[in-house]
Amino acid sequence: MTEIFGKPLPVIMGQMLIGLINGSFYALLSLGLAVIFGLLNIINFTHGAQYMMGAFAAYFLLNKLGVNYWWALLLAPLAVGATGVIIERLMLSKLYKLDHLYGLLLTFGLALIFQGAFRHQFGSAGLPYSIPESLSGGQNLGFMFLPNYRAWVIVASLTVCLGTWFVIERTKLGAYLRAATENPSMVQAFGVNVPRMITLTYGFGVALAALAGVMAAPIYQVNPLMGADTIIVVFAVVVIGGMGSIMGAVVTGFGLGIIEGLTKVFYPEASNTVIFVIMAIVLMIRPQGLFGSR
């Protein structure tokens, strides 16, 4: 059997795959955080809870309404994104004139409420969500077995990330968005409805989190606390990448996922902390983040 540094190749490949899967979610979640931060200047602490709500929405659609995975991919982000729009209109919009820290505190409070409410309703045990029929099974690649669903998650996540990058960097809508990030009052003076744009941007960021939640539902169990620890790792990812660029968020997300997977093979004790250690090193060498600008 082929070995690399004394570890069998299938083991390494297996962990690489898990790393890529985790990286897909890091990328999607940090992308949502970056989009929201760009326009609202708020770090959305509720992001982890909204990711969890996306998974629960998928669970509900399947088990209560009989709506399948593919529709859930569309409906769950719309539903959770709508709650995001309500949150922005009712609460976040009142805070833009204040110190940014209040946005962090508010969204942290909302995360506690959502997580507490779901735990109250469903308990802390995970609920299973089965892989859709068309994506079950897998491919034998010779050196490893690749489950179809996992391949789909990686491809879908990459597609969504690149699509978002394209919309923001290459379309007229994205140009408005970037302009509003630079100078909201100037864009408003040109007749663009900036407050509505802010609301929809928050809704979109939240929908991205929910989409990640739907994709995660068949892989991890649907659990009220599934987003609580993930979001802290994603914060570290965001600090490492810097929130300046969309591409930066995507590259850092996938890269760190892979590094985390490899750490599980070579030094499992550190697999939980490796991302935080990298964050510390990046802060020492390049405090603005790998892709960040001052």
Add this chain to the structure above:
Amino acid sequence: MAEDQYKPHPSRDDAAEFRYHRRAFLVMMALFLVAPMVVYPVFVMKALCFALFACAFNLLLGFGGLLSFGHAMFLGMAGYVSAHAAKVWGFPPEFAILAGTAAATVLGVFAGLLAIRRQGIYFAMITLALAQMVFFFSLQAPFTGGEDGIQAVPRGTFLGFLDLTNTYVLYYVVLAIFTAGFLLIYRIIHSPFGQVLKAIRENEPRATSLGYRTDHYKLAAFVLSAGLAGLAGATKAIVFQLASLTDVHWSMSGEVVLMTLLGGMGTIFGPVVGAFAIIAMENYLAELGSWFTITQGAIFVVCVLAFRRGILGELEAWLRRRRAG
């Protein structure tokens, strides 16, 4: 970071302020001295430990303008070190507490050096991530006892003659530690160092242009806050004879933010009020489990949207308005 709601006492006469603080302090001390006759002493001791924790946190947020979302790492790590020192090394309680405090201070130097490289929201995310790293360390390190924590920590004899197995003796020792910490924080806030810190909070570029090395001041504030949070955690471990993962978890970091926000950030007594309110609430809502989390979240939301000065901040503003009108 110059925001109106951060200013604790706009244009108030210093002497009047000092008189107000002295009066409030005397009332607080009188309440604490008689408290164990009226209330269950263990509850008050728990609240006192958290009050000191919240005051230490407030030193950083309310007066330095730095929101740390990872202060549980100092509380928890100090608890582990002090419990380990008392149980395994056989330290007397005063040295166990000192060891815990020293450990938190050293941790504060490293975390502070990293965190102050970024500002505002990034500062909060970095401290949170570092605390999560400490959490996983505590979960895996051999001396922390993993999921079980360090249990049955001996209380011992404080300074060689105060037997801490007696609840009342223990209570007054804890009260003395709290008071010492509280007065130290008061002294720091009203020292020239504290004034510079407030200047940095209001306008960092201006403080820099006046010739202050703002990074040094921020780091010093961070380390002081970490050390005092450690004092609270070390004392708590001796009181409850337990150091566990709860104290290093991110929800603990959130809890101390909530105590300070609810009591009034940037006020002297607010964190004490907030800590007592939250601990009392926890006492009554503990059996309701997730309802406690929901309530905490709701308090966050209400405080941020409608009540940014907190209980004491609103009270002081009301008193000021009444005096003026």
